[in-house]
Amino acid sequence: xxxxxxxxxxCRALVRCQSVTPEDGGALGILEAALKHAGFATQRIRFSExxxxxxxxxxxxxxxxxxxxxxxxxxxxxxxxxxxxWRFDPFAGEVxxxxxxxxxxxxxxxxxxxxxxxxxxYVAQHRSGKGSIGFLITxxxxxxxxxxxxxxxxxxxxKGERFDHCIVGEPTSWHVLGDxxxxxxxxxxxGTLLVEGRQGHAAYPERADNPIPKLMAxxxxxxxxxxxxxTPRFEPSNLEIVSVDVGNPAFNVIPAQARARFNVRFNxxxxxxxxxxxxxxxxxxxxxxxxxxxxxxxxxxxxxTPDSFxxxxxxxxxxxxxxxxxxxxxxxxSDARFIRAYCPVVEFGGIGATAHxxxxxxxxxxxxxxTEIYAAILEDYL
Ligand SMILES: [Zn+2]
Numbered sequence: 001x002x003x004x005x006x007x008x009x010x011c012r013a014l015v016r017c018q019s020v021t022p023e024d025g026g027a028l029g030i031l032e033a034a035l036k037h038a039g040f041a042t043q044r045i046r047f048s049e050x051x052x053x054x055x056x057x058x059x060x061x062x063x064x065x066x067x068x069x070x071x072x073x074x075x076x077x078x079x080x081x082x083x084x085x086w087r088f089d090p091f092a093g094e095v096x097x098x099x100x101x102x103x104x105x106x107x108x109x110x111x112x113x114x115x116x117x118x119x120x121x122y123v124a125q126h127r128s129g130k131g132s133i134g135f136l137i138t139x140x141x142x143x144x145x146x147x148x149x150x151x152x153x154x155x156x157x158x159k160g161e162r163f164d165h166c167i168v169g170e171p172t173s174w175h176v177l178g179d180x181x182x183x184x185x186x187x188x189x190x191g192t193l194l195v196e197g198r199q200g201h202a203a204y205p206e207r208a209d210n211p212i213p214k215l216m217a218x219x220x221x222x223x224x225x226x227x228x229x230x231t232p233r234f235e236p237s238n239l240e241i242v243s244v245d246v247g248n249p250a251f252n253v254i255p256a257q258a259r260a261r262f263n264v265r266f267n268x269x270x271x272x273x274x275x276x277x278x279x280x281x282x283x284x285x286x287x288x289x290x291x292x293x294x295x296x297x298x299x300x301x302x303x304x305t306p307d308s309f310x311x312x313x314x315x316x317x318x319x320x321x322x323x324x325x326x327x328x329x330x331x332x333x334s335d336a337r338f339i340r341a342y343c344p345v346v347e348f349g350g351i352g353a354t355a356h357x358x359x360x361x362x363x364x365x366x367x368x369x370x371t372e373i374y375a376a377i378l379e380d381y382l
Contacts, residue, residue: 002374004368007070008100008119010034011367015102019076021143022053027075027109028139035060038120039127045155047140047147055147059156060135062119063091063128067164069381070134071119071374072149072339073112074141077104078160078356085358099361107355110362111169111370112137114350118374122382129382134163141335149335153342155213163343165309167377168336171352173329176367178321178373182347184233184329185308185337189264189265189272191279193218194291199256208254212246214288215258219244221286222279227266232330233303265328272297294346299333302340313346316376320369350374 010030017025030215032042039079040060048054078088080103088094100110119133137157140148155162174180195215200208203335226238235304241262248255266275276294304310306327325348338347350370352358 002123002365003117004371006120007114007371010116011100011105011110011113011362012095014075014090014113015093015104018091019139020079021076021140022055024056024075024139028137031075031112031137032058032060032285034116035380036119038062038123038340040123040135045152047151049146052146055138055140057139057148057152058135058137059152059350061132061161062123063133065128065130068132068134069238069378070136070163070166070343071115071169072136072166072306072335072345073108073115073169074138074148075109075112075138076108076142077107080132080143087359091319092361095364099363100367101361103360103361105362106171106350106352106360108170108349108354109170110367111349114367114371115167115169115374118371118378121375122378124135124188125335126382129378131164131382133168133378133382134161135308136166138335151339152339166343166345167180167313168334168339168345168347169213169349170334170347171349171355172347173349175351175352176321176323177350177369178317178323178325180328181310181314181317182329182331182336183306183324183327184268184361185299185331185333186234186237186265186267186329187270187272187297187301188299188333189266189275189297190261190295191264193222193283194257194259194260194368196289196291197254197256197258198202200254202252202254205254208253211258213282214290215244215260217362217367218283218288218290219260221282222262224282226268227264227278231267231269233327233350234269237264237266237270240266266301268301271300279319292315302337303329304344304346306342310346312380313348313377314381316373316380317348320373322375324340331376
């Protein structure tokens with residue numbers, strides 16, 4: 001079967017698996033069979049942790065030499081929501097109007113299918129070339145991401161696996177296929193600010209101590225100036241107050257406590273530690289007592305400095321689409337934040353416009369072109 005037709009078939013087969021995190025629905029088995037059939041050594045690894053569901057993961061490799069290019073992705077999907085709101089059954093992999101429809105077509109069964117089909121085609125012709133091709137596929141990206149890529153990477157490392165480069169197949173394209181390649185991600189940090197007062201009657205404020213005006217002053221101080229103006233490869237960092245909580249149902253009571261929660265998306269000018277110091281400095285300047293708690297950060301900002309590998313990927317995209325992708329660090333966090341500790345990583349895939357939405361779909365032409373791009377990358381790399 002032609003490589004691009006195989007990608008479409010595999011994508012549809014994966015969509016028919018109801019792999020809503022933490023269910024696998026048979027998705028990893030289908031992918032594993034396809035890779036095994038092509039000569040990959042495959043392993044299924046199940047990770048557990050108290051309080052979270054057990055999750056299946058798949059590791060596959062062909063070849064023993066370097067360079068070792070590994071593809072990373074996930075087969076789990078977010079829930080479909082009300083299936084009646086969809087034009088087609090979200091788990092049927094329907095083909096209509098030049099597109100495949102269904103949950104996960106864009107994020108990211110289409111990307112997984114494209115890379116697997118490209119790798120199979122490459123292997124059929126050249127085995128693993130002079131190097132190795134690998135797959136790190138998890139069923140826990142859309143969920144808590146505890147029993148997924150992070151543990152799979154550690155497991156592979158302890159087995160002696162050493163990757164030279166990684167491509168994450170998340171749908172990075174914005175308007176058209178090939179317009180965006182991600183070479184980094186901003187970090188994310190969550191914080192809670194608590195102010196204590198003294199509860200009392202609203203008619204006798206002199207006997208109480210209202211924490212709300214203090215919280216407002218503290219939030220003003222926290223938000224007084226932008227964190228930075230951006231860095232050469234990153235947008236400015238942003239602090240967003242996402243909730244102010246008092247939980248007071250009464251009009252005649254001054255509450256005892258007020259708290260606010262905030263999220264910071266930060267660039268490579270900051271680490272969680274330097275941000276913590278900055279926040280404390282700003283809050284101290286308001287001259288009142290507060291408690292600041294920052295959640296442990298597992299998502300620092302990172303950048304894969306453009307080099308010959310990013311050029312190889314960029315050139316392949318341009319050759320197939322006529323478009324030179326922008327090197328971007330925008331958007332949320334992804335599993336690439338874990339991978340970057342092991343090898344340089346870039347993210348490139350289809351158009352994410354309908355990811356997580358009703359009527360998620362991906363153009364067949366885009367799955368085909370993406371498969372050809374991945375095939376070109378394999379040719380050039382190995
Ligand atoms: Zn995804």
